[in-house]
Amino acid sequence: MLFKGAMALAWKDLYTEWKTKQTISTMLIFAGLVVIVFSFAFDPMNTTVKAIIPGLIWVIIVFAGLLGLNRSFTSEGKNDTIHALIVAPLDPSSIYLGKFISNLVMILIVEIISIPFLFILFDFKFHANLLYFILTIFIGTFGFVSAGTFLAALSSNSRSSEMLLPIILFPISTPILIGAVQATKIQLISPDKFASAISWMQLITAYDLIIFVACFILYEYVQEV
Amino acid sequence: MIKIDNLIKRVGDKVILKGVSLNITKGETVGILGPNGAGKSTLLKVIATLLKPTSGEVTIDGLDLKKDPIKIKSKLGYLPHASLLYDHFTPYENLKFFSKVYYLDNVEERIHKLIDDVGLRLFTHEPVKSFSRGMVQRIAIARSIIHDPEILLLDEPHTGLDQQAIGILNNVVAKLQERDVTTLIVTHDFLQAAKVCDRIVIVRNGRIADDFLLEGQDINLLQKRYQSVVEGDSNAI
Ligand SMILES: Nc1ncnc2c1ncn2[C@@H]1O[C@H](COP(=O)(O)OP(=O)(O)OP(=O)(O)O)[C@@H](O)[C@H]1O
Ligand SMILES: [Mg+2]
Numbered sequence: 141m142l143f144k145g146a147m148a149l150a151w152k153d154l155y156t157e158w159k160t161k162q163t164i165s166t167m168l169i170f171a172g173l174v175v176i177v178f179s180f181a182f183d184p185m186n187t188t189v190k191a192i193i194p195g196l197i198w199v200i201i202v203f204a205g206l207l208g209l210n211r212s213f214t215s216e217g218k219n220d221t222i223h224a225l226i227v228a229p230l231d232p233s234s235i236y237l238g239k240f241i242s243n244l245v246m247i248l249i250v251e252i253i254s255i256p257f258l259f260i261l262f263d264f265k266f267h268a269n270l271l272y273f274i275l276t277i278f279i280g281t282f283g284f285v286s287a288g289t290f291l292a293a294l295s296s297n298s299r300s301s302e303m304l305l306p307i308i309l310f311p312i313s314t315p316i317l318i319g320a321v322q323a324t325k326i327q328l329i330s331p332d333k334f335a336s337a338i339s340w341m342q343l344i345t346a347y348d349l350i351i352f353v354a355c356f357i358l359y360e361y362v363q364e365v
Numbered sequence: 366m367i368k369i370d371n372l373i374k375r376v377g378d379k380v381i382l383k384g385v386s387l388n389i390t391k392g393e394t395v396g397i398l399g400p401n402g403a404g405k406s407t408l409l410k411v412i413a414t415l416l417k418p419t420s421g422e423v424t425i426d427g428l429d430l431k432k433d434p435i436k437i438k439s440k441l442g443y444l445p446h447a448s449l450l451y452d453h454f455t456p457y458e459n460l461k462f463f464s465k466v467y468y469l470d471n472v473e474e475r476i477h478k479l480i481d482d483v484g485l486r487l488f489t490h491e492p493v494k495s496f497s498r499g500m501v502q503r504i505a506i507a508r509s510i511i512h513d514p515e516i517l518l519l520d521e522p523h524t525g526l527d528q529q530a531i532g533i534l535n536n537v538v539a540k541l542q543e544r545d546v547t548t549l550i551v552t553h554d555f556l557q558a559a560k561v562c563d564r565i566v567i568v569r570n571g572r573i574a575d576d577f578l579l580e581g582q583d584i585n586l587l588q589k590r591y592q593s594v595v596e597g598d599s600n601a602i
Binding site: 156221230 | 413414415435436438439441443445447448449450451452453454458462463465466467468508
């Protein structure tokens with residue numbers, strides 16, 4: 141039941157996005173601009189410039205992600221559709237889960253498009269283990285979206301939600317982001333230190349689980365109107 | 366069916382409902398009347414599980430609102446001022462989504478019948494954002510009864526509807542009455558209230574000021590009792 145409701149909601153959000161393409165296009169344009177502006181600012185042919193790539197990847201994920209997260213609950217304010225979800229016999233946790241899934245899918249799409257684009261523009265030769273690289277990006281995104289979805293619901297009750305979300309999300313997602321940037325950097329720049337990338341990834345995974353479970357359980361109290 | 370005991374709702378330091386007690390039996394159609402700002406919509410929101418009571422008990426069908434919210438929600442249909450519809454979706458897509466949210470199966474036929482019932486068959490696949498206020502309200506009505514609720518909560522359902530749509534709405538309510546559905550209608554429309562309701566509750570200033578049975582669509586009785594309670598009272602709000 142919990143999952144069925146969540147899937148219905150996630151499907152609704154993604155179908156909306158498919159029809160309007162509003163959020164995803166904003167996110168993609170933002171990601172594209174970041175990549176292009178940085179490729180102007182730094183000479184992509186210069187090898188030392190490669191060092192900024194791990195940071196750039198996470199700049200894109202965080203800021204493009206914020207654009208999507210901000211919309212995910214404020215969009216339910218139109219015609220008070222959030223009330224329709226609250227009066228429906230949906231478990232609050234399945235509303236959280238549904239929103240989490242749709243946000244995660246949207247950010248993953250942006251990543252799948254923008255990260256290869258970044259590599260191409262910076263002429264980056266990818267030598268790392270692809271599987272571990274993808275896993276790093278995924279667990280980092282997972283944690284960021286878990287906390288982000290929860291806090292987006294919290295801040296959507298406020299009038300200045302667009303400003304509030306980054307402010308409250310920053311301290312909570314910092315550990316994930318530090319770990320993710322470190323793990324990405326080690327894999328892309330100094331693959332010989334792979335073992336420490338693994339320990340960063342373990343740290344992120346542990347943090348992810350705690351955040352996700354806490355948000356999943358506590359969501360009920362955020363929904364209070 | 367609905368039992369409310371000394372319900373108090375406070376928002377900030379403002380007390381909106383100041384001890385409401387109400388007992389509604391199954392199958393009753395209750396009109397809730399009262400001046401603007403009396404607390405009618407707030408009362409409906411509390412029953413609809415949108416607002417948590419500050420204190421007091423609400424039991425629905427023997428279930429406690431605090432302990433069994435999910436079970437209660439599946440019995441409730443709620444139609445507030447806002448349409449609760451997704452603008453870029455068509456009536457069909459909206460109803461399809463909400464049928465999933467209410468965990469209904471085999472809904473195709475039901476969705477098409479509902480859209481027929483509210484007279485929008487030709488617009489089944491047009492996005493709701495292109496609809497007029499009255500058309501939106503018709504789909505909103507369909508949305509609120511998609512799961513065959515046992516209790517229907519309507520907040521000023523007649524506003525914005527043309528005569529035909531009022532007819533449709535009253536038909537919907539009449540059909541539900543046959544099936545013993547409990548209906549609460551907040552309205553300012555005495556004529557419609559007298560037409561469909563068999564009991565009237567007048568709310569004033571966060572309290573129940575009057576509560577009586579209405580027989581034979583007696584609009585005069587309704588007006589007289591409303592006036593005696595509300596009018597000539599300078600601090601009605
Ligand atoms: N979220 C809120 N915060 C503070 N006050 C509120 C809130 N919601 C409602 N009120 C106040 O509660 C009172 C009752 O509001 P309510 O909407 O229940 O009135 P109503 O009887 O439905 O009026 P109307 O006939 O205009 O629809 C009003 O004075 C209103 O200002
Ligand atoms: Mg009202």
